[in-house]
Amino acid sequence: MGTVPPMRALLVVNPKATTTSERSRDVLVRALRSEVDLTVEYTLRRGHAAALCRAAAESGVDVVVTLGGDGTVNEAVNGLMNADAALAGRGATPAYRLPALGVVPGGSTNVFARALGLPRDWADGTSVILDGLRDGRHRVIGLGRADDRYFTFTAGIGLDAAVVRRVEQARLRGRTSTPALYVRSMVAQFLSGEDRKSPPLSLERPGESVESELSTIIIQNTAPWTYVGDRPINPNPQASFDHGLDVLAVRRLKVSSTTRTVTQMASLKGDPHGREVLRLHDQAEFAVVSTRPQAFQLDGDYLGERQKVHFASVPQALRVIC
Template sequence: MRALLVVNPRATATTERSRDVLVRALESAADLTVRYTERRGHATSLARAAAESGVDVVVTLGGDGTVNEAVNGLMTAPGALAGLAGPSAYRLPALAVVPGGSTNVFARALGLPRGWVDGTSVILDGLRDGRHRVIGLGRADDRYFTFTGGLGLDAAVIRRVEQARLRGRTSTPGLYVRSMAGQLLSGFDRSDPPMTMEIPGEAGETGLGTVIVQNTAPWTYAGDRPVDPNPDASFDLGLDVFALRDLRISATTRTVTQLAWRSGDPHGKQVVRLHDLAEFTVVSSRPQPFQLDGDYLGERQKVHFVSVPSALRVIC
């Protein structure tokens, strides 16, 4: 079995010593090549090249951003784009994820242990036993995502968090809470919600201030606590949507409180929840912050979302 280990050397939850231990462990189960990412987007090209060379499994050590890049490399490799019959999951290398970031939503949603040591043990057992799970992905225009995408408030909060991290701050639940409070107090699109959801064959939704798309549950974690506006979202189904019409401070605070204390049951006139969608388009009257899998990707006025079933095999 041939494997590629893609390592983000800036991953927050690992050290050089832990990476060495991981490499030795994986070498006991596979013919292993190790590559370190050098820039944003590098994991995409490494994973694509590995798929083209016939590698059996791509292992990532990093956070959700590294996983997202590797997934996009696999899904844009010639094997995925060949137009052959059957799902891409069986034409591509499998993916294995060793949690090394601050939150690791994708790995935890798969049921993997939070720590890299226990996560590595699960992956080694899966490699030796040939155990895997086939999952669906989401696609936003031409980019794939594993667990979430968003336009509006949540992406603006992620932008603030990334700016704070560039100034040396550590990613913590408290940083996200402070960033959300700062974004709300800035008057972000409260008076004129600019977004519309266009759903094929349905009436759609208008006057939306923020749109969160889930490919699985939970949406994210606040420390050990899952935050889960759509608990029925699943890797095995289409996409779920959680959107808010009203971004006034009182209404948004009420919804955030519901999410914090009654996870999975946000409600009210301002709340829109949609389940198991195959595709839809979000259109905005003005540019909106945009994120996929917790990475801020700039501003967009139109994004087409598609559910991609049976897209990938994951060792878990």
Template structure:
């Protein structure tokens, strides 16, 4: 079995020694090639090329951003692979294995892998030897795929603030996210919601201030606590959507409390929730911040979302 290991050398929870241990462990099970990412987007190219040349498994060591790039590399290789009638994308593409090496590792935990990279490696080795995997669906935003979440508006603005703080040397912590959320909330134009959601053959939903899209649950973690605005989201279904109309202090406080509660789904006059949606478009009257899988991707005025069923096999 041929495998590619894509390593993000800046992964926050691993060291050179731990990477050496991982490489030796994987080489005991597969014919392994190791590549280190050198810039943002590099993993996309590495994985796409490996998939086109017949690798069987792609393993990532990094956080959710590295996973997202690897997934986009895999899906980007699909048009270049030999056609196979009646097969799903997952059956044509190499499998994906994820060793958690970031600060949060939402995707790895969502597919059931342990938070610790050593334990996660053990699970992956067992899965490789037993041929054990699960097939998942993905989300797609315009021409880019995502594994667990997307955001348009406030939550993407928070990620923008966090990334700027990290570029100045700040460490990614729960406290940093909370401060960034408060700062972004104060800076947002709360009186003039600019986002509309359109679906085929459905009435448009207008005047949304922020929209959270999930392909699975949870949306994120605060420490070890899972947070999920759309608790019924699943890799096996379409996309789930939470839109918030107004960001007044009282209603926003109530919605955030509901989101953080493990027992209460978000609800109320200011909340719009959609389950198992396969296609929709977000449009904004002014440029809004946009993120996929926790990576800030700039400002957009329009994004088309689709659900891609049975897209990928994940070793777990």
């Protein structure tokens, strides 16, 4: 009898990952090479991780591992999902047609990895992946899709995305991404007064009445929405990789009601509510339409301005080693 060939794996490394060093990357490579036939690629530009992962999936790689933050994970997921059409017949759902995904946290926040219950430390995260490879352990999760782009944990239109835009602009000026930077950016954006008097957003669902005059909308594919340091922020505590999408919308950004909503989101229980709050659970699809261009983000990555985005839940999308 012949020996079973080792699993083929691709490691995608973001060399700008903020919490890893060249030494830690070398340790990770050696550890993975002890278990799989490994190819290592370093991202060179925006979109490179997506191209690498799509090519890997189409070539029959068994596992894709990312070392980076949520942006690297998002690109990898989009690369994998965009390869799915070429893999018809390999399985009943994308999760069993596509390579499994392993995530080693290397960014400043790592919301996706932490939502999966993975360790924050890259060394401990590597151990989880190695154990999962040996034991064949994985979890099947659903994704969200915004038009033709997939997301793992969150999307946002309005205030949420405008804050992400401010943070990215600050980072381009050399600032470090910290919880304090996000808080200052949120306060500055809120005080700018944009969209406080004439909320531009509407939410349209099949067979339901339109929800209009919304100022900002947060969409979640899992909980929490994000973290401030070690504290999870939970606009929609029931959101889950195992269900459809959850929505939190704020109607008017009044100082008193918005302060109350933010305080509720930051509490241990989460569960924001009130006259200005709209929440929807386990949604299969909907569209967000705006009377004027609005900031738009996916998985904490600012993607410009939009006036209409169609959102859908994509169940049974990926196998994740955890």
